[in-house]
């Protein structure tokens with residue numbers, strides 16, 4: 031459950047000391063601490079926060095590993111105590127404290143080396159070996175600039191680390207076609223909960239490889255990932271079209287994501303918005319591209335419903351002026367049932383397209399909403415339940431908008447490997463629903479509590495209606511909730527934890543296991 035926790039000053043001061051066993055402090059001159067300690071109180075404070083801004087848990091140390099051996103050293107150090115835990119912190123973009131370690135060790139994965147390196151995989155195939163703390167934006171610029179190549183699967187926002195998204199899923203508009211980021215990695219280097227450093231892949235130590243993918247940091251710290259590359263397109267035709275009715279929107283979106291690759295767009299996403307020309311966040315102004323371009327409200331038909339849908343599509347190409355692209359796009363759009371006259375399109379460079387949310391970040395930083403709490407909720411809802419979800423949640427519960435984007439677009443289960451830890455709905459087609467709430471600086475705590483309560487109401491509704499759904503980037507605090515989340519795979523999840531992190535040292539902020547309640551204590555559920 032989402033929570034708002036504030037530690038009092040006294041508690042915080044106590045947690046600044048490293049007290050692993052029966053009150054006996056660790057030697058601050060321990061070689062690992064001496065070598066890696068960020069040695070700055072401000073940094074420890076930074077590791078006590080995340081993008082969500084609702085959970086504050088101060089670690090004892092915020093360490094800066096530069097090699098996988100440093101990571102292993104910190105894990106071994108923790109394993110010699112009875113209480114210390116270790117959390118890898120990517121870029122801290124979790125929203126419920128998932129990358130925190132209350133009184134434990136947080137590892138700043140951003141400092142991890144070495145630099146990125148191209149790997150030739152035979153023929154023209156290539157991949158990049160990436161330190162897990164690299165941001166996806168760094169991977170993009172490195173691969174395009176140095177090799178004219180790029181990975182195929184992205185997140186919308188690229189200020190996230192490779193290790194962070196591989197621990198969750200990594201979803202964007204390419205996932206219907208290429209699978210999520212967890213399905214686009216061929217080798218990992220991992221430090222397990224007993225400090226062992228292993229290289230794994232689908233053919234070597236494969237159980238560890240699949241456990242770690244979507245494994246919420248529970249089975250190992252990823253220190254390096256090998257990501258396949260393809261030639262990067264130069265340009266993208268970026269298109270938005272508007273729908274008045276959800277059933278038409280969903281029918282077209284599902285048709286588009288199930289087409290053969292040869293006839294498919296390269297990217298399919300979509301969002302819900304309010305039929306309100308004066309709402310600067312959730313209204314018509316969110317539709318034109320590039321963002322902020324002029325839009326004539328006279329184009330809005332008079333009889334549209336209050337909630338509308340925008341399908342966002344992209345086609346890669348290599349030329350700025352390409353009649354062939356115009357013709358192809360025209361043909362591809364022809365069967366769709368969007369409202370004619372409400373199309374928006376632009377040609378942008380590939381890097382510019384993938385960096386589009388970076389510009390939103392700049393605006394949010396300027397307005398102060400990047401620093402305020404973010405009570406976000408991400409769901410994966412089966413296509414069999416999405417129309418009901420639309421009727422109840424989008425049209426009723428959220429009819430006034432949420433102060434940020436409301437994404438809804440279909441994905442294909444067959445693009446996710448069942449051996450991975452990530453939990454997805456049962457049906458072949460399911461929708462990502464992302465409620466990306468931004469709270470204005472003057473809104474206060476009441477607004478955050480209201481948003482959290484609304485998220486809970488939506489979750490209750492999904493459960494009561496018996497939807498086939500999962501929370502994406504989940505946060506639960508009870509064993510029963512985690513068991514329900516992983517459902518038939520819960521036993522496997524516990525067994526993997528026993529195998530790779532039996533003392534429950536890793537990623538305590540996920541609140542699944544703890545040092546006081548390690549996987550062995552889950553014996554009944556696991557048998």
Ligand code: FAD
Pocket residue numbers: 081117118119120121122123124125128129130139162163184185186187189190191192193194195197198199200201202246247248250251252253503537539540
């Ligand atoms: P952190 O938040 O630092 O860590 C997340 C979890 O992974 C923690 O439990 C941490 O301990 C663990 N972890 C981190 N690094 C490692 C590692 N190397 N090895 C093992 N465990 C590790 N997600 C999408 O799928 N698609 C999107 O389009 C998308 N857009 C987003 C946009 C914004 C603005 C934000 C804030 C989030 C978005 N996310 C998206 C969610 C994102 O995937 C998660 O926040 C994720 O946690 C990645 O963030 P991070 O790299 O900062 O990881």
